Amino acid sequence: MQIKFLRSVTLLSALLLTSAALAQSVGDRVYTADQSSNTVSVIDPVTLKLLGVISLGAQVPAVLSPLYKGELLVHGLGFSPDGRTLAAVSIGSNSVTLIDAATNTVRGKVYLGRSPHEAFFTPDGRELWVAVRGEDYVSVIDPVAMKEKRRITIANGPGMVLFNPNGRYAYVPSSFTPELSVIDTRTYQVIAHVKQASPFSPNLAVSQDGQQVWFTLKDSGRTQVMNALPPFTVTATLDTGPVTNHVALADTPGGKFAYITVGGLNMVKVYTREARPKLVATIPTGALPHGAWAAPDGKKVYVGLEGADQVQVIDTASNTVVGSVPTGQLPQALVYVPGAVKTGPGTANLIPLDAAKSTLTLTLAAPSGPARATVSVNPLGLVDLVQIVVTGLTPSTDYILKLTGTDGQSQEIAGFKTSPLGIASAQTIGPVKKLLTNGDTSRQTLSVVPKSGGAAVLVQTP
Structure with missing residues (x-):
């Protein structure tokens, strides 16, 4: 009985040590x-x-x-x-x-x-x-x-x-x-x-x-x-x-x-x-x-x-x-x-x-359907690194990420082609964060459109 007791104490000690280590x-x-x-x-x-x-x-x-x-x-x-x-x-x-x-x-x-x-x-x-x-x-x-x-x-x-x-x-x-x-x-x-x-x-x-x-x-x-x-x-x-x-x-x-x-x-x-x-x-x-x-x-x-x-x-x-x-x-x-x-x-x-270089994160959603995108804008000083990850779009298709102002004028930010599963990611560099956050009167928005033309398939959500 004494031997069993000592073994139990030893086992308990080992378990306690293991728990402490974890x-x-x-x-x-x-x-x-x-x-x-x-x-x-x-x-x-x-x-x-x-x-x-x-x-x-x-x-x-x-x-x-x-x-x-x-x-x-x-x-x-x-x-x-x-x-x-x-x-x-x-x-x-x-x-x-x-x-x-x-x-x-x-x-x-x-x-x-x-x-x-x-x-x-x-x-x-x-x-x-x-x-x-x-x-x-x-x-x-x-x-x-x-x-x-x-x-x-x-x-x-x-x-x-x-x-x-x-x-x-x-x-x-x-x-x-x-x-x-x-x-x-x-x-x-x-x-x-x-x-x-x-x-x-x-x-x-x-x-x-x-x-x-x-x-x-x-x-x-x-x-x-x-x-x-x-x-x-x-x-x-x-x-x-x-x-x-x-x-x-x-x-x-x-x-x-x-x-x-x-x-x-x-x-x-x-x-x-x-x-x-x-x-x-x-x-x-x-x-x-x-x-x-x-x-x-x-x-x-x-x-x-x-x-x-x-x-x-x-x-x-x-x-x-x-x-x-x-x-x-x-x-x-x-x-x-x-x-x-x-x-x-x-x-x-x-x-x-450097808190001044905090990232701006945006979501783009489809007017209808499950397609979506996440856009992150990382400040790099005078310019920004823009990364977009999209899912649920038409497979093997070329698209363009666009920046559009309240005046209707737009410019292309990045181009990408979806995989056979409708997924894609792309990066680009430009002065995007300032344009997106420069007050309500001149606010710009992001969207994704087919390269071949047509309406936006993804639009920036509030």
């Missing part, structure tokens, strides 16, 4: 990669405050000149197992920047092949693997020497890389080829080719128990689930919605769920993670939800809003948005790093967010 602490951080401002936003998830941003380069359009210094289009994020090092991938300058989480300073940079997209450390922290999406390989980096040590050739367009918690397998979906590669980390060899339902996968997540991999398909609006262990079979294909972006797996007190950002619908969809996943909640969010990551205890999920320059916080018990924090412009990837700051406030070398 609980949020003041040293935890949430980071976003801000593509337009070329910053990394640093958020305290406990106080839910933006502590500041880390500047990695000049803001667009200054970087359109020859780029001798700084990084361009900060997009992807990864972190070391001990939480001390953040890896920020810049797709425009073909680089990964290693950042010291305690001091918010750059330790070094490694320049890679064309348009790297996402990076992550191996579970033992000895290597940093980068998916070089503009080419056909994963770059394996020595994070101490800060040098590429090898390349692993895989299907063209690798979008992301994550590892099984046991460290044995790496999973790499493709953005240009309908194939997910499974790599044996001991031999650096591809050991499985998993068919994707469509080519464009930007993101995946691996469950904490190492049993499941969920990966999104942005082009077809689907999410697939596969066994994380041999024979690596796909077990479910879900129609999640237009512009399906990222997926976060949360082990919550109430069960295990997948939270999927659907940019075209401005919502997060929540699925069970059983053999046949079921949709259990749809959570309205702000404009263009993109990156997502769950807190270690599963009680909160953090979502970056690409079209609103903020992070929204979802409470997993109620599946509602319970808070928001501003970020730099066009946040893309988002990660939650437990224990990033071991001592002190961790605010050294951060710079404040």
Whole structure:
């Protein structure tokens, strides 16, 4: 009886320690990669405050000149197992920047092949693997020497890389080829080719128990689930919605769920993670939800809003948005790093967010029917970056985004062609925000019209 009692006490102590390790602490951080401002936003998830941003380069359009210094289009994020090092991938300058989480300073940079997209450390922290999406390989980096040590050739367009918690397998979906590669980390060899339902996968997540991999398909609006262990079979294909972006797996007190950002619908969809996943909640969010990551205890999920320059916080018990924090412009990837700051406030070398460059977010709706668009206008000084994401229009058709004044005069802002699913996105630069907010008497409005002519199919809502 005494032995059983001691074992029970030991087990209870282990469970308490595990619970304490998972609980949020003041040293935890949430980071976003801000593509337009070329910053990394640093958020305290406990106080839910933006502590500041880390500047990695000049803001667009200054970087359109020859780029001798700084990084361009900060997009992807990864972190070391001990939480001390953040890896920020810049797709425009073909680089990964290693950042010291305690001091918010750059330790070094490694320049890679064309348009790297996402990076992550191996579970033992000895290597940093980068998916070089503009080419056909994963770059394996020595994070101490800060040098590429090898390349692993895989299907063209690798979008992301994550590892099984046991460290044995790496999973790499493709953005240009309908194939997910499974790599044996001991031999650096591809050991499985998993068919994707469509080519464009930007993101995946691996469950904490190492049993499941969920990966999104942005082009077809689907999410697939596969066994994380041999024979690596796909077990479910879900129609999640237009512009399906990222997926976060949360082990919550109430069960295990997948939270999927659907940019075209401005919502997060929540699925069970059983053999046949079921949709259990749809959570309205702000404009263009993109990156997502769950807190270690599963009680909160953090979502970056690409079209609103903020992070929204979802409470997993109620599946509602319970808070928001501003970020730099066009946040893309988002990660939650437990224990990033071991001592002190961790605010050294951060710079404040420029409130004057807040984003204007607009909605365009169809006079009739489900078609819609989200337009975000990011101030860049004398000009603005305008991004439009549309869903529900006529497939494979050319359209024009127009700016029309009260005098009836209009000018073309951007042109785009919808996909076979009626989805499209486009960006342009011009002095748009001032025109849209320059008083009621000269107010201008946005609309979308067919390039071939005819009435507006989308018009700006109040």
